[in-house]
Amino acid sequence: xxxxxxxxxxxxxxxxxxxxxxxxxxxxxxxxxxxxxxxxxxxxxxxxxxxxxxxxxxxxxxxxxxxxxxxxxxxxxxxxxxxxxxxxxxxxxxxxxxxxxxxxxxxxxxxxxxxxxxxxxxxxxxxxxxxxxxxxxxxxxxxxxxxxxxxxxxxxxxxxxxxxxxxxxxxxxxxxxxxxxxxxxxxxxxxxxxxxxxxxxxxxxxxxxxxxxxxxxxxxxxxxxxxxxxxxxxxxxxxxxxxxxxxxxxxxxxxxxxxxxxxxxxxxxxxxxxxxxxxxxxxxxxxxxxxxxxxxxxxxxxxxxxxxxxxxxxxxxxxxxxxxxxxxxxxxxxxxxxxxxxxxxxxxxxxxxxxxxxxxxxxxxxxxxxxxxxxxxxxxxxxxxxxxxxxxxxxxxxxxxxxxxxxxxxxxxxxxxxxxxxxxxxxxxxxxxxxxx
Amino acid sequence: xxxxxxxxxxxxxxxxxxxxxxxxxxxxxxxxxxxxxxxxxxxxxxxxxxxxxxxxxxxxxxxxxxxxxxxxxxxxxxxxxxxxxxxxxxxxxxxxxxxxxxxxxxxxxxxxxxxxxxxxxxxxxxxxxxxxxxxxxxxxxxxxxxxxxxxxxxxxxxxxxxxxxxxxxxxxxxxxxxxxxxxxxxxxxxxxxxxxxxxxxxxxxxxxxxxxxxxxxxxxxxxxxxxxxxxxxxxxxxxxxxxxxxxxxxxxxxxxxxxxxxxxxxxxxxxxxxxxxxxxxxxxxxxxxxxxxxxxxxxxxxxxxxxxxxxxxxxxxxxxxxxxxxxxxxxxxxxxxxxxxxxxxxxxxxxxxxxxxxxxxxxxxxxxxxxxxxxxxxxxxxxxxxxxxxxxxxxxxxxxxxxxxxxxxxxxxxxxxxxxxxxxxxxxxxxxxxxxx
Numbered sequence: 079x080x081x082x083x084x085x086x087x088x089x090x091x092x093x094x095x096x097x098x099x100x101x102x103x104x105x106x107x108x109x110x111x112x113x114x115x116x117x118x119x120x121x122x123x124x125x126x127x128x129x130x131x132x133x134x135x136x137x138x139x140x141x142x143x144x145x146x147x148x149x150x151x152x153x154x155x156x157x158x159x160x161x162x163x164x165x166x167x168x169x170x171x172x173x174x175x176x177x178x179x180x181x182x183x184x185x186x187x188x189x190x191x192x193x194x195x196x197x198x199x200x201x202x203x204x205x206x207x208x209x210x211x212x213x214x215x216x217x218x219x220x221x222x223x224x225x226x227x228x229x230x231x232x233x234x235x236x237x238x239x240x241x242x243x244x245x246x247x248x249x250x251x252x253x254x255x256x257x258x259x260x261x262x263x264x265x266x267x268x269x270x271x272x273x274x275x276x277x278x279x280x281x282x283x284x285x286x287x288x289x290x291x292x293x294x295x296x297x298x299x300x301x302x303x304x305x306x307x308x309x310x311x312x313x314x315x316x317x318x319x320x321x322x323x324x325x326x327x328x329x330x331x332x333x334x335x336x337x338x339x340x341x342x343x344x345x346x347x348x349x350x351x352x353x354x355x356x357x358x359x360x361x362x363x364x365x366x367x368x369x370x371x372x373x374x375x376x377x378x379x380x381x382x383x384x385x386x387x388x389x390x391x392x393x394x395x396x397x398x399x400x401x402x403x404x405x406x407x408x409x410x411x412x413x414x415x416x417x418x419x420x421x422x423x424x425x426x427x428x429x430x431x432x433x434x435x436x437x438x439x440x441x442x443x444x445x446x447x448x449x450x451x452x453x454x455x456x457x458x459x460x461x462x463x464x465x466x467x468x469x470x471x472x473x474x475x476x477x478x479x480x481x482x483x484x485x486x487x488x489x490x491x492x493x494x495x496x497x498x499x500x501x502x503x504x505x506x507x508x509x510x511x512x513x514x515x
Numbered sequence: 516x517x518x519x520x521x522x523x524x525x526x527x528x529x530x531x532x533x534x535x536x537x538x539x540x541x542x543x544x545x546x547x548x549x550x551x552x553x554x555x556x557x558x559x560x561x562x563x564x565x566x567x568x569x570x571x572x573x574x575x576x577x578x579x580x581x582x583x584x585x586x587x588x589x590x591x592x593x594x595x596x597x598x599x600x601x602x603x604x605x606x607x608x609x610x611x612x613x614x615x616x617x618x619x620x621x622x623x624x625x626x627x628x629x630x631x632x633x634x635x636x637x638x639x640x641x642x643x644x645x646x647x648x649x650x651x652x653x654x655x656x657x658x659x660x661x662x663x664x665x666x667x668x669x670x671x672x673x674x675x676x677x678x679x680x681x682x683x684x685x686x687x688x689x690x691x692x693x694x695x696x697x698x699x700x701x702x703x704x705x706x707x708x709x710x711x712x713x714x715x716x717x718x719x720x721x722x723x724x725x726x727x728x729x730x731x732x733x734x735x736x737x738x739x740x741x742x743x744x745x746x747x748x749x750x751x752x753x754x755x756x757x758x759x760x761x762x763x764x765x766x767x768x769x770x771x772x773x774x775x776x777x778x779x780x781x782x783x784x785x786x787x788x789x790x791x792x793x794x795x796x797x798x799x800x801x802x803x804x805x806x807x808x809x810x811x812x813x814x815x816x817x818x819x820x821x822x823x824x825x826x827x828x829x830x831x832x833x834x835x836x837x838x839x840x841x842x843x844x845x846x847x848x849x850x851x852x853x854x855x856x857x858x859x860x861x862x863x864x865x866x867x868x869x870x871x872x873x874x875x876x877x878x879x880x881x882x883x884x885x886x887x888x889x890x891x892x893x894x895x896x897x898x899x900x901x902x903x904x905x906x907x908x909x910x911x912x913x914x915x916x917x918x919x920x921x922x923x924x925x926x927x928x929x930x931x932x933x934x935x936x937x938x939x940x941x942x943x944x945x946x947x948x949x950x951x952x
Contacts, residue, residue: 083566083607083827086595089559097555113885115862115892118534122526122641129520146581147631158523170520180909194584204559217895340875341882390520425552438777445778448550455552458654472617
C-alpha cells in the first residue's frame with residue numbers, strides 16, 4: 079500500500095468527538111453573545127495583502143500566509159493573504175460597510191485564522207478565534223456587558239475563573255505621576271514580573287530600563303498596593319491625585335464596579351495593575367481571564383480601543399472587545415473532565431437485525447422515531463450480531479433495539495441498555511417514552 | 516479620508532442578516548443529518564499539495580490556490596494548497612485515520628472551499644460545501660437514507676423539489692446491449708440533450724460520436740421510455756435482458772424504491788436516464804435535486820462511488836454521498852421568500868432610557884430577563900429617544916421598553932410593540948410572559 083497520507087504540520091483534523099466538543103464550546107459562547115444582542119458576521123479567509131501588511135508588526139508580517147493562484151507566476155500574483163486574526167478584518171469590515179451598519183455595532187465572529195508560526199505543543203498554524211466587540215460607543219456599558227458575558231459563559235461551561243482587570247489610563251497616570259510618562263511600557267513590563275521575581279529584582283529592572291532612584295521610590299506604593307479592589311482604587315486616587323488621565327482611569331473602574339454590583343455580578347474580579355496585554359493598542363479597560371483550576375494562562379482577553387478603524391482611514395471610533403481562546407478552553411474542559419457525557423454520541427439508538435425482513439421492520443420504526451426527533455441508525459446489513467453491537471459500542475450509542483422473528487410477531491423490539499446490559503421487550507410507544515426522557 | 520478598503524474579488528463578507536440566514540440553512544441540514552446518525556468532522560483548510568494535485572483533472576489543478584509563507588522564497592516554499600472540495604480531503608481523512616474509525620463511517624462536513632475560478636454572478640472563489648457520506652458499506656440503505664435526508668431537509672426548509680435518480684450500472688448496461696460498451700460517456704452526453712434539442716438532433720449527435728445506424732436504432736426504445744418509474748424499470752428489464760450489469764442496476768433501483776415505500780417517502784422522485792453527473796467517478800446510484808419553483812439548476816447532488824479512497828492507496832471501500840449547495844439553497848429561499856421572519860433579529864427587546872438612574876434601573880431588569888433566556892439590549896447611553904428608537908428599528912428589534920421616572924416609581928416599564936406602535940405599562944412578570952410567547 080502507498081504511504082499514508084498526511085496533513086501540513088501545524089494543522090489538525092477534528093474527528094467526531096472533538097467536533098462535538100468544539101461545537102459545544104462555540105454553541106455555549108454563541109448562546110451567551112446572543113443574549114446580549116451581539117450578531118454574527120463572517121469575513122473572507124483571504125484579504126488583500128495591503129489590508130494585512132504592517133498591522134501586526136514586523137514579526138507579524140513574516141507570519142502571514144500568502145496565496146497564489148496555481149496558474150499564476152509568483153511575480154504576477156495578485157497579492158492576497160490568509161486572515162491572521164479577526165481584529166484587522168473586522169476593522170476593514172466596519173470601514174467598508176459603515177454606511178450599512180447601525181452603531182453601536184455589536185458583532186461576534188468565530189472563524190479560523192492562520193499564522194506561519196513554528197508549530198509546537200498548543201500552537202497551531204490554523205486555529206479558531208472567537209471575538210466579540212461593540213464598536214461605535216464609548217459607553218462603559220460595553221465593558222460591563224463583556225464582563226457579564228465572561229461570567230455567564232464560564233458559569234455555563236462550569237469553569238471557575240478569575241477576571242483580571244486593568245486600565246491603560248491608570249498605567250499612563252502612574253507613569254505621569256512618577257515623572258516618566260514615556261516609560262509606561264517599561265514600567266509595565268517590569269512590574270508584570272513582581273509575582274515571579276520579587277520587588278528587589280523589579281526595582282533593579284526598572285533602573286536598567288532608565289528610571290532613576292526617585293522614580294523607582296515613587297513607584298513603591300503602587301507595587302505594594304493590596305486589599306480589596308475598592309481599597310486599591312481609594313489608594314490610587316491619592317497616588318494619582320495629580321494626573322488627570324490617571325483619575326479618569328480610576329473613575330472608569332469605579333463606574334464599572336458600581337454597575338457590576340447593580341447586576342449582581344458574582345464573578346471573581348481582580349484589579350491587577352500588572353496586566354498589560356496589547357498595551358500599544360488598548361486605550362481604556364484591559365481584561366484577562368484565567369482558569370482557577372488549571373495552569374494554562376489566559377483563556378479570554380481583550381480591552382477598550384479608541385482607534386481600531388483609524389488604520390483604514392476612519393478615526394475616532396471607540397470600541398471594546400474580548401476574544402475567547404477556544405483551544406485553551408477545550409484543554410481546560412478536558413483536563414477538568416467537564417465536557418457533558420452526552421456529547422459522545424449524537425445517535426440515541428441503533429437497530430440491529432437478524433435478516434432482511436427484520437431490517438424492513440426496523441425501517442418502519444425508524445421513521446416513527448425520527449418523527450419524534452429521535453436520532454436513529456439502522457445497521458445497514460443483517461450481519462453477525464456481535465459486529466452490529468460492536469458498532470454501537472464504538473459510537474457510544476446508548477441503546478440497541480434488536481429485531482428478530484419474535485419481536486416482529488409481537489410488534490415489539492428487544493431494547494438493550496448498553497451501559498447496564500439490561501434488556502426488555504418494548505412497544506414503539508414505550509420506546510419513544512424511554513428515549514425522550 | 517483614505518480609499519475605502521475592499522476584499523479580493525470572488526470573496527464575500529457576510530453581514531448579520533446573511534449570517535442568520537446561512538446559519539438557518541446549515542442548522543436545518545445539520546439537524547437532519549444528526550437524526551440519521553451522521554457526525555461532523557473538519558479537516559484543515561490547507562492540504563499538502565500532493566494530496567490535491569491530479570485529483571480534479573488538468574483544469575482543476577490550475578484552479579488550486581497555493582500557499583506560501585510570507586518569509587519564504589517561492590522556490591523553497593513547502594507545497595501546500597487550499598482545499599478545493601470536501602471529497603478529496605475526506606478520502607485522505609478516511610485513509611489516514613482508518614484504524615481509529617468504525618465502519619460504516621457516517622460523517623458530514625460543512626466547510627469553505629477555494630477555487631481560483633474567474634469570479635462571476637453566483638460563482639465565488641470561496642464558498643461553503645455541505646457534504647454527507649456513508650463510507651465502508653455497499654448496502655443500499657445508504658442511498659435510502661440520503662433520499663430520506665433530502666426529503667426531510669427540503670420539507671423543513673419549505674422548498675418543493677424533485678429528486679432525479681439514475682444508476683451508472685444501467686447506463687453501462689445500455690452501452691453494452693447496443694454493442695458500444697466504450698461509448699457510455701458519449702451516449703450519456705448526447706441523450707442528456709434530449710429535452711433541449713429533440714430526438715432527431717440527438718440521433719445525429721450519436722452518429723457524430725461514432726455510433727453506427729444499428730446502434731442508434733437500438734437506443735430508440737430507451738430514448739422513448741416513459742411512464743411511471745415502475746413502468747420504466749419494467750421496460751428496462753426487457754431492454755437490458757442481456758446485460759448483467761444493466762440488470763444489476765435495475766435491481767438496485769427496485770430495491771431503493773421498495774424501501775422508500777416501506778418508509779412512506781413522499782418525495783417526488785424521477786428515474787432519469789439522462790442524469791450523468793460525475794460519471795467517471797460514480798459507480799452506482801446518481802442523484803440530483805432540483806427546486807420545482809425556481810429556475811436555478813441542481814441544489815443537491817451526489818452518488819455511489821466504489822473507489823474514493825483508492826487514490827490514497829486504500830482500494831475497495833464503497834460509499835455513497837450527497838452535497839447540499841448552500842449558496843443556491845440561499846438563493847431559492849430568498850427568491851421564494853421562505854426565510855422565517857424571526858431570523859431578522861436575535862434581540863427580543865431594547866431598553867431605552869431617559870437618564871443615568873433609568874439606565875441603572877434597566878440594567879436590573881436585563882439581568883432578570885436574561886435569566887429567562889430572553890435576548891436583551893440596553894441602549895448604552897440615555898440619549899435622544901429618537902436615536903434609541905432608530906437603533907431598534909435598524910436592528911428590527913420587536914419590542915422597546917422605555918424607562919422614565921414614572922416607570923421607575925411604579926416599578927414598571929413602558930412596553931412598545933414596534934410593529935403595531937401599541938404601548939402599555941407592564942411589570943417584569945408581565946414582560947417575561949409577553950416575551951416568552
